[in-house]
Amino acid sequence: MTKKNKKRILRIALLVGTVVSLFFVPWLLVKAWILPLPDTIQEQADEAIGHGFDGMIVYVDQTGKPPQYIASGWHNKASKIPANPHALFKIASISKLYNAVAVTKLVSDGRLSLDKTIADYLPELVNRIENADKITLRLMIQHRSGIPNYTDAPNFWANPLGYEESLALILDKPANFEPGEDYEYCNTNYLLIGKIMDNALGYSNFQFVKEKILEPLHLNNTFGSISEVNIDDVMSGYHVGHPFDLKTDDYGMLATAEDVGTFLRALNDGSLFEPGEQDIYTSIYEYEHAGWVPGYQSFAKYHKDIDAVTIEFYSTTDPKLYNWNLSEIINSRIVKILKKQQEQ
Template identity: 50%
Template sequence: MKKPTAIIWVLRLGAAILTIGSLYLFAPWRAAIGYLMPLPATVEAQVDAATDYGLDGIIVYVDRAGHAPEFYAAGWHDRDLRIPANPHALFKIASISKLYIAAATAMLVADRQLDLDDTVADFFPDLVGQLANAERITLRMLLQHRSGIPNWVEDPDRWAITSGEVNDYLALVFDDPAEFEPGTRYQYSNTNYLLIGNILDQALGYPHQQFIRAEILDPLGLSNTFASVDDVEIERIPGGYDPGWPQENFRPRVHHVPGGTMVASAEDTGIFLRALNDGTLFTDTEQAIYSSIYEYGHTGLLAGYSSIARYHPDIDAVVVQFVNTSGGNSWTATEVVYDRVVRILRREG
């Protein structure tokens, strides 16, 4: 057999290098390699390096017990307009909104305006026959994502809805078979919190976001948190308030479905999360109810918006991260950066 010439060996080596380079640049390996790299000296250095992971812009807020709040930002607030990332920008927090709805529900249950064992059929008799197992799915199951109701987000017809009406999204799952028997297992479904929003509106007799404003946001002094983009003053949008989108694209992307609508700054989100976890938001009864129905941190994802908000009890720290990039491998990169930030904080003690 003829031995490869030197030129052949060079070509083979070049192909191998290109293959490895492609894996690093275009596959999840890029984020995985980033996870394994030595940690930088500071959180600021890690945030500055986030753009190396393919993220356009990033905001990080850190609230550590015994320290002043820390704000970090890197990359672009708006890449096309060349506006730098702003650590105080407003952001569509997507499913982090579910924490506020769960908190409001706990308050109403404690006040006996709601009962966790009431069923969807009790609240909405007209859904019997349209929504699978409506007469057996309880409010508790909705809150815990144990209802078996399909996730409306996974319906391909969702893009055809232009009305902005919540019930049009709910109708996407009418007559669909249940994913599983109610209460038998966990499966995340945005339809659960769509229904809870409607239940709260019915119990209160007015929009549940008004209750959230009066009982949660105002008492905590959260003036940079809003029910949706519709509630944000237009003058606040130019110059650094909507990461990822220029002003003319901000309004058309309003997300109206309960459990994913809210807009907030990273600081406001962190203040809320601290209060949710340390007991200052609730009475003892409300805290016990909340602990039985939902989690104490969350992630969020909308087109162009990726967010993580968690409390870390081992270091008594709240860390909120907003990234104005989604799709592809960006979520993996987002989680890697967040994990590295927390590891740096643990190292610092």
């Protein structure tokens, strides 16, 4: 089957899946919420598979306890390969945490300024992005720029695009609001931030991430693209109503749950930063994140009250994001299990 036909099928699947989801998923959310709480995270992961997820990975790093590596369902459904807790996974927008740290380090080094604008850094976009002379690097990091979100373009997810093609989707469009006057999560902000970092560095910003974040933390299982890995190491991803495995689509960073957990621990305890950097980071971005691309949902969070990092990966998505809501319910139950275990 040609790539063009696969894209057409994915677009149709988005519509079909929407109709199917409307009839079935809300009741599943209620069921997931009211079921008795299992004794273990493994049981909860197995329960998630019963709710319709094809595969799930959980990593827990809780101070004073050995790390937990949990998997349930399929690594590859077609080949009947069981889920592997050490598999690579597309972490989607969790990568924004790494980008924000990279910006922090470049600002600390004096190579970037949070108060310079798109007009300063990307003058070619003046008159192509509204308010380019007012939108600062700080506002882009914080999703307060007002720039339209390129991933909201119709059928965007059926066709992964490069920088120029993605940017073209929002050029010459009106701003959604004046810079700094509102908040709207926007992937275009980080598309532009990546370009700004590339220009300041003179090389790929992911190489900088690798040198300043991944290597110091010994994160050997974090990668910038699907092209850098053995595809068999990547957990398969599935979208409701779409018949094909989506793991070969290139949507940015991949990592194991353990690597993401190690990064998140270092981010939250400050060991990732040089003197003065954490104050900069705290002023511009958050300390937890989630991510979504077709076939992949990912969550990374630190729970201060139990001093635990939890990473959850789900290998099934749906058009109406009911599976996202279901994931959040399961995540909350995992934390309840950890708290219950701590009390025993």
